[in-house]
Amino acid sequence: MPEEKQAVTRRNFGKTLTGAGAVAAVAGPVAAQIASPGPGQFGPVVVGNYAMVDQLVFGGIGIRGRGMSDLRMLLGESRVRFVGIADVRESARETVKSTVDGYYKNNDCKMYRDPAEILARPDIDALLIATSDRWHGPMAMWAAQSGKDMYIEKPGAMSINESYAMADNVRRYGVVYQSGAQRRNQFAFEFAVGLARSGKLGRLLAVHADTAIGLGTVDAGGHGWWPAETPEPDPLVLNWDKWLGTCLWRPWNTAYPDRGRGEFWDFHAGLLEWASHTVAVAQWAADMEHTQPVEYEPEGGIFRGDGLISRYTINCRYANGVKLVLRNHSWGGLGSCSNRFEGTEGWVETGDSGRIEVSPNLKSLVPTKQGTRYDPTAAHIKEFIDCIRSRTPPRANAEVTAATHVTSHAAWICAQLNRKLTWDPAKRMFLNDEEANRMRGRAYREPWRMEALATSM
Amino acid sequence: MVKDPNSTEFQKAIACKKLAFVGGKEVVPTMAALLNHPHLACYARFALEPNPDPSVDDALRAALPKLKGLRQIGVITTIGVRKDAKALDALAKLIDDSDAEVAGAASASVGMIGGLQASRTLQAALGRTKPPVFPVVARATLICAEGLMASNRPRALELYAQLSATTMPGPVRQAAIRVLNAAGPAPAGAKPYPPPTGEAAEKDQSGFLGRGR
Numbered sequence: 001m002p003e004e005k006q007a008v009t010r011r012n013f014g015k016t017l018t019g020a021g022a023v024a025a026v027a028g029p030v031a032a033q034i035a036s037p038g039p040g041q042f043g044p045v046v047v048g049n050y051a052m053v054d055q056l057v058f059g060g061i062g063i064r065g066r067g068m069s070d071l072r073m074l075l076g077e078s079r080v081r082f083v084g085i086a087d088v089r090e091s092a093r094e095t096v097k098s099t100v101d102g103y104y105k106n107n108d109c110k111m112y113r114d115p116a117e118i119l120a121r122p123d124i125d126a127l128l129i130a131t132s133d134r135w136h137g138p139m140a141m142w143a144a145q146s147g148k149d150m151y152i153e154k155p156g157a158m159s160i161n162e163s164y165a166m167a168d169n170v171r172r173y174g175v176v177y178q179s180g181a182q183r184r185n186q187f188a189f190e191f192a193v194g195l196a197r198s199g200k201l202g203r204l205l206a207v208h209a210d211t212a213i214g215l216g217t218v219d220a221g222g223h224g225w226w227p228a229e230t231p232e233p234d235p236l237v238l239n240w241d242k243w244l245g246t247c248l249w250r251p252w253n254t255a256y257p258d259r260g261r262g263e264f265w266d267f268h269a270g271l272l273e274w275a276s277h278t279v280a281v282a283q284w285a286a287d288m289e290h291t292q293p294v295e296y297e298p299e300g301g302i303f304r305g306d307g308l309i310s311r312y313t314i315n316c317r318y319a320n321g322v323k324l325v326l327r328n329h330s331w332g333g334l335g336s337c338s339n340r341f342e343g344t345e346g347w348v349e350t351g352d353s354g355r356i357e358v359s360p361n362l363k364s365l366v367p368t369k370q371g372t373r374y375d376p377t378a379a380h381i382k383e384f385i386d387c388i389r390s391r392t393p394p395r396a397n398a399e400v401t402a403a404t405h406v407t408s409h410a411a412w413i414c415a416q417l418n419r420k421l422t423w424d425p426a427k428r429m430f431l432n433d434e435e436a437n438r439m440r441g442r443a444y445r446e447p448w449r450m451e452a453l454a455t456s457m
Numbered sequence: 458m459v460k461d462p463n464s465t466e467f468q469k470a471i472a473c474k475k476l477a478f479v480g481g482k483e484v485v486p487t488m489a490a491l492l493n494h495p496h497l498a499c500y501a502r503f504a505l506e507p508n509p510d511p512s513v514d515d516a517l518r519a520a521l522p523k524l525k526g527l528r529q530i531g532v533i534t535t536i537g538v539r540k541d542a543k544a545l546d547a548l549a550k551l552i553d554d555s556d557a558e559v560a561g562a563a564s565a566s567v568g569m570i571g572g573l574q575a576s577r578t579l580q581a582a583l584g585r586t587k588p589p590v591f592p593v594v595a596r597a598t599l600i601c602a603e604g605l606m607a608s609n610r611p612r613a614l615e616l617y618a619q620l621s622a623t624t625m626p627g628p629v630r631q632a633a634i635r636v637l638n639a640a641g642p643a644p645a646g647a648k649p650y651p652p653p654t655g656e657a658a659e660k661d662q663s664g665f666l667g668r669g670r
Contacts, residue, residue, distance in 0.1 A: 145596060146628060147628035172599065172600075172603065172632050173631070174631060226467040226470075248470070248474075248499050248503060250470075434509065435478050435479060437507075438477060438478045438507035439478055441538075442503070443502050443503040443505075444534065445531075446498065446499060446527045446528065446530050446531030446534065447534075447558055449534040451596055452569070452600070453571075453603060
């Protein structure tokens with residue numbers, strides 16, 4: 001669709017209407033404020049915009065890299081019709097349109113610079129959201145407030161408070177949320193979790209999660225790198241203010257969009273690059289999907305303070321005594337995103353290689369299917385679409401995602417402070433550690449805001 | 458460092474980030490002085506928002522009428538996150554601000570602060586605001602109702618009933634209906650959707666549809 005050359009400022013982000021289909025009035029900085037002021041011609045939109053129709057209508061927000069992989073699998077679903085893309089980056093918009101139109105052999109995919117426009121489309125049932133990390137939480141909340149179901153890439157939130165706020169909104173508005181933690185639908189992980197949950201390992205003692213990322217690398221820029229300001233790009237090509245989003249202001253530099261996802265504290269969700277997968281699987285195995293460990297203690301490694309950590313193990317303990325061990329160094333050589341579960345009667349370990357290793361006494365249980373490395377995203381997306389139809393929560397739903405994220409953020413705070421912390425899952429706070437409690441949230445840059453009870457102190 | 462005129466903007470920003478985790482009452486005036494800074498206002502709020510000292514709330518309330526536009530919106534939002542009930546009167550007035558973004562931010566913060574006074578403020582606003590502020594008021598009322606469920610269930614259900622009206626934004630209405638369905642049976646006297654008539658009714662050999670359940 002043609003784009004008008006017009007100034008896009010921070011304050012009109014969320015209300016720049018360029019398409020004939022974008023008819024809703026827009027309230028302001030929070031894109032979800034475009035929610036319809038009342039029922040339309042055919043009555044109110046039901047929860048999740050759900051309708052028993054042959055195809056679910058999808059839109060996308062912020063799709064590049066990993067999101068393109070998701071998109072291709074989504075397009076392969078016969079129950080899906082993908083109709084539009086919103087992105088602050090022109091090249092990304094055009095790449096998605098080209099891909100979608102090429103698949104459908106037409107010119108129908110609409111492009112938007114502003115997510116509010118796609119959220120305002122009443123014909124869209126669900127969204128594929130694959131922005132950079134800092135936008136996942138806000139986008140999820142806006143999608144929920146707009147009544148849209150969502151498949152959203154991980155990590156799901158940048159802080160403990162944002163994790164709870166995201167889950168609050170998804171629950172409140174009754175939409176279907178599937179995090180891009182696709183290993184929840186990967187056979188090797190399912191099998192390992194099954195052994196733990198079925199009691200085949202005896203009394204469960206410890207679950208291990210490879211969080212992989214060396215925080216030394218993550219924080220190479222840390223708080224302490226602020227490049228020289230250079231002229232901002234044309235907002236129609238890349239809207240810097242919107243790219244920056246809720247993060248604290250900083251001057252424009254090309255280094256940010258090129259490297260910004262992982263290398264700066266403001267833009268990074270701590271351990272959650274891999275913990276989104278491995279802690280989710282570990283908590284699933286331990287039947288702790290709706291809570292968090294109560295203790296966190298750093299061990300060994302190199303802790304330099306201020307978030308600068310190059311090697312670590314973080315030992316955590318759930319209230320029932322089961323340990324959760326997080327480390328950024330692998331142990332069994334079974335591939336990335338490894339998990340290991342240990343009980344009194346055996347152990348199991350797996351990873352992205354698809355291979356499954358178990359204690360000798362359990363070898364007869366390991367099926368011949370093991371040993372295959374494959375991407376389970378198609379199955380993960382299929383489960384999401386099934387759940388849109390059934391209005392039931394998928395495996396990586398918002399509640400378990402929030403619990404995973406709170407665990408991982410709490411562990412990261414423990415690592416940054418380099419001291420033992422005690423967490424109260426019911427009160428959602430650390431005990432006797434004010435500094436740690438202050439690190440639960442990150443204030444949004446104006447004019448952005450959350451709308452959730454959980455953000456309140 | 459923040460007060461040092463020789464400090465760079467970057468140095469001040471980093472100092473604010475550190476003060477978010479360790480700053481006490483002594484840093485509040487310095488942070489408050491930055492609330493109208495075009496670049497550092499967000500850093501000042503980053504430092505103030507988690508600071509538990511009550512003087513933070515006093516400083517934010519004092520700053521509220523002195524700010525405009527984005528900076529005022531930022532302070533409104535932080536007041537909401539901190540649940541400062543003393544700010545409710547000032548926020549209530551801002552719901553009618555000519556700047557729709559200010560009005561929306563004020564509505565959202567009133568909802569997050571919650572309680573009876575907030576519920577009355579929002580209920581009144583539901584009756585007089587128009588899009589684009591109205592949907593924000595509706596969502597804020599939803600949050601306010603949710604917050605009241607534990608302390609004042611009848612009042613919360615009253616709000617949910619109002620939010621279930623056909624005039625409400627679709628997602629808000631559906632959310633309210635879900636809560637009402639879970640809360641108990643429909644009110645006495647509630648009438649079912651009319652049964653089918655004509656040919657469809659004739660197909661119903663049991664007569665069940667026409668019995669006026």
